[in-house]
Amino acid sequence: xxxxxxxxxxxxxxxRGVLQFCVLAQLRDRExxxxxxxxxxxxxxxxxxxxxxxxxxxxxxxxDEWVSSFLxxxxxxxxxxYYALTSAGRQALEKFTSDxxxxxxxxxxxxxxxxxxx
Numbered sequence: 001x002x003x004x005x006x007x008x009x010x011x012x013x014x015x016r017g018v019l020q021f022c023v024l025a026q027l028r029d030r031e032x033x034x035x036x037x038x039x040x041x042x043x044x045x046x047x048x049x050x051x052x053x054x055x056x057x058x059x060x061x062x063x064d065e066w067v068s069s070f071l072x073x074x075x076x077x078x079x080x081x082y083y084a085l086t087s088a089g090r091q092a093l094e095k096f097t098s099d100x101x102x103x104x105x106x107x108x109x110x111x112x113x114x115x116x117x118x
Contacts, residue, residue, distance in 0.1 A: 020057055033083070
């Protein structure tokens with residue numbers, strides 16, 4: 001249970017739990033290189049993420065075989081490591097999307113009916 005003086009820690013735990021699926025969602029339509037993912041995720045209000053969070057996460061997703069990676073030559077500088085969604089990653093994202101919709105609806109109903117529970 002979160003102490004009343006620590007309201008943000010609950011959000012932090014929720015953010016950590018869904019961030020991997022946000023990364024998978026970013027890869028749904030095309031492969032991207034890591035810095036591109038970091039930049040796009042940082043633009044989403046509330047995610048508050050950094051390279052220090054994303055690179056270890058990408059490594060774990062690769063180990064779990066939810067993403068694959070490959071090097072591609074860059075026109076400006078060294079080769080970049082790109083990440084792509086695997087079929088296992090796509091299945092995990094689809095399952096999470098379904099579960100998330102149900103979870104979100106349940107939480108919204110609980111929050112919207114706060115007066116009913118007093």
